Amino acid sequence: MTEPAKMRVKEIRIFPIKSIRGMSLPSHRASAVGFEHDRIFMLQRVSDSKNMHVPHFPSMCLFTTEFAPNSEDPDKVLVRFGLDHVFDQPERKLSGNEVLEVPIRPDVAGLKSVEYKLHTSVARGYVMPDEICRWFSERFGFEVRLNYVGLNKREVLGNLNPNAPRTWVGDPDPKKEADKMMSPSGGGWLNGLKAGVGNVLGTVASYSGIDAYKGVDDGLTFTDLAAFLVVNYKSHVDVSGRVQTDIDVEKFRPNIVVDGVDEECGAWSEDYWGEIAIGPEERGTRIAFTSNCARCASVNVDYATGRMHEGPEGQLLKSMQGDRRVDPGFKYSPIFGRYGFLSQKNGQRPEKPITIRVGDEVQITKRNDKRTHFYWPNLGT
Template sequence: MKVSQLYVYPVKSLRPTTITEGILTTRGFQYDRRFMLLKVIRAEDGSGTTTLMNMHVSHSPEMTLFHTDIEYPQTEKDSGKLIITYHPPPSEPAPKALETTRLQIPLQPNPKSLNPLKVVMHQSPTTAYNMGAEYNDWFSACFGYSVVLAYLGPNSREVLGTLAPAKQNKKPVLRTIRESITRPGRKWERILPILIVASGINIFLQGAVLALVLYYFYTQHAKNEDRITFADCAPYLVISETSVDNVSARLPEGEEMDRTKFRPNIVISGAGEAFEEDFWGALTVGAGLDRGSPKLLLTGNCVRCQSLNIDYETGKMGTGESGAVLKKLMKDRRVDSGAKYSPVFGRYAFLEPKGEGISLRVGDEVTVAEKGTRRSVFDWPGLTN
């Protein structure tokens, strides 16, 4: 099997940027889902108060009218550019309030110059930054209602449920501490428990030293915790070309399923059977030079919603057979007991830490390193049904 396509989504729910090579990080491809849009909701009581609501393509199909492109930094002082192009529906002119259908955004804004705001996605909170009127007004003119462009900056979100590899292999705290103490090369840490016992000057001192030790191990664990950006549930989404072909075969002759409607990061070609990825546990991808080939750990299914039915050209729900893809998949793809009313397509994936910074290219070979015999069960509080 090989990597056939790679996609980055610099702004959540807008069209992707197609890339031929991407830098892998434990939080997704570099620059993936670092921005998102929030709809401004004004109070009905006339008080003038407002709240911000997360925008997702399933509820705001007009988001598909925005195309993205990335101009990567060429020097250390160059922050790069994110270019957004608005394509009005064929039957509608561009809004009169819009001076240009093209917007340039710094790829790496300085958060210190921006106002922070709280964002909660699927019960997982984080702090983001309001990009300001220059960008908010442009998007608002395109949408026809007020929106805010938010930038994640250096922040991240917790992976809830058991999707994160560390949570699937969770060990008791004392066992984690014991393994860390006995790990080669950490001699001074082995001495700490001895110091705690030997320092029996008084109970207070012992408690203080013990608290420091536990705090150290807690912070070390936090550093290695799986985190995500504005992606829904995991840093990567992997799909198979063979499975896309299966969906295309359900459409009228001459029609093909647009693979980008599945919002993948990595598309794999060469799978022998449709949906065999349901049982992939790990994929070996790319080449890490002296570090060896890293693995993508596939921990859960991606359960699907009505976003599959959107007509990307009109920014509205599709009509005819292409507007009924979700219903077609309902017939035989409701295979996850954790989300029994939703069809499954694709797998959520996490990168092994040793793969940080390695490049993945279109054409790279992919090998199934681990394969399960049981279906995984989707588990994210508030998202299961």
């Protein structure tokens, strides 16, 4: 008799438009840049070109997204707004389409190209047509634009890159290690680069010294810092208990939620996960973790009102401050979740997107002896 899997994929989520609400799917295709259609659009305030994130614009949580029902290969995302009036202006009733249809693969030939910077990583995108931007502007009450990433990608910086030098990931202070590699006393940037290549993970670093699997770095879309964000459901239960209410796991914006029945996936055990395998061994799907995910005030947003929560949920971030500030690279922020990248056994890249399904078995293929230490230039501490 086959022993039942100890861990499985509990949920799969994608967020086509960054920082507004996403969708839960029974299965989805994944590639080196993450799940297909995840964070391929991002809103910006026009007046100052500010990237819009839900902790700074809480009303973003009033927008929901979904694919057309029974659509196996969707060509558009359907967007709805939770109010019948402009946010914070109930006297200004909305008219026109209640549902906005945003093409997932727009023709960029006629779209304006713009440069954007997200967490100091720069790339180019495209401004979606006026009628789409106007629909969002009418609901926010100020002018916004919706940017599409297209085929453009951002650079993965610091030690989050799955091919970062081994010492960057395991060093007690990865910033010092990075500075040393690039300094004249350390041989200058050229010798530093050579040393880095000699040390390069071509593998993702492990504190235990176990050989890792080659990480795939194809850049980033509008995702924050990595291709995938994985959270442990047991940790979610722990967090919910701190404010004595069932917190919507979507507030933590995971791509994959895993759950299991033993100590391998006990609350906060994911802090030490170096790599997981998902699904049948012959599929060879692995995610290599390079960093922790630091949390911000976005978890305190009330999804019903589009404002910061006034009840116990408004204390969610504070409830994690006492014992979850466990990464010296983010010493003022609590940690929940692991950032990772697709990896393949024996260094073989996936030739085509891989499908990950709810219910897939999950195995921990590598554990670290210590927690990873976050380093991304000009971010963290």
